[in-house]
Amino acid sequence: MSIYDYSSDEVLIERFKEGDEFAFDLLVRRYEQKVYQLAYRLTGNPDDAADVTAEAFLRMYNSLKRFRGDAQLSTWLYRVVSNVFFDFRKREARHQHLPLEMPTDDDDEPYELPIEDESVDIMGHALQQEQRRVLMEAIQQLPEYQRVMVVLFHIEERPYEEIAQILGLPLGTVKSRLNRARNTLRRLLEPYRELFGVEESPTTGVPQEASDAL
DSSP states (O other): OOOOOOSSHHHHHHHHHTTOHHHHHHHHHHHHHHHHHHHHHHHSOHHHHHHHHHHHHHHHHHHGGGOOOSSOHHHHHHHHHHHHHHHHHHHHHHTTOOOOOOOOOGGGSTTOOOOOSTTSOHHHHHHHHHHHHHHHHHHHTSOHHHHHHHIIIIISOOOHHHHHHHHTOOHHHHHHHHHHHHHHHHHHHGGGHHHHOSOBOTTTOSBHHHHHHO
16 A cells, blocks of 8 residues: 655645545645635635635636646645636626625634733734734725735735746736735825824835835
């Protein structure tokens, strides 16, 4: 009986291509939290994020046997999630749905760690939560491509080169569009300068505290 090393994405992909459904299940388990978090940050709604996540893994299942390994699986999967999100927004626009607002109830926030002891600075924590809420609501107001870029770069911390791969754009286009997205975000956050502080990041043009909160 052969024993396979299931530790690497490459092995799991090859096993799946050979008909091993368990290998695909392992890939889903490995990436489901990251995929859901990205979908949630893009949609701003837990139900929509769940729909995007399910569709992304369905597309992954249908396409993975054609995956050639030109990029890391995580990069390829981020591209799938981004494409599902764009398609989701197009369908939403066709049905003339109103944009959904970011939930403000902390119970709706995915994967939040609880406050573990009473020594935590409650006021500081509340301020951080309010900063995060305002920031994520501002991100939800960005056009879809700008939103994806801001989330990928500032929250997912993907480098320019990988974002270019994910979106299928030239590197220069990614940098210029991300710069426009930052300028748009700065304008959206302008009414909240006191919340984030007045100091601005010289590199991003986003209030420094907002950049940190990202």
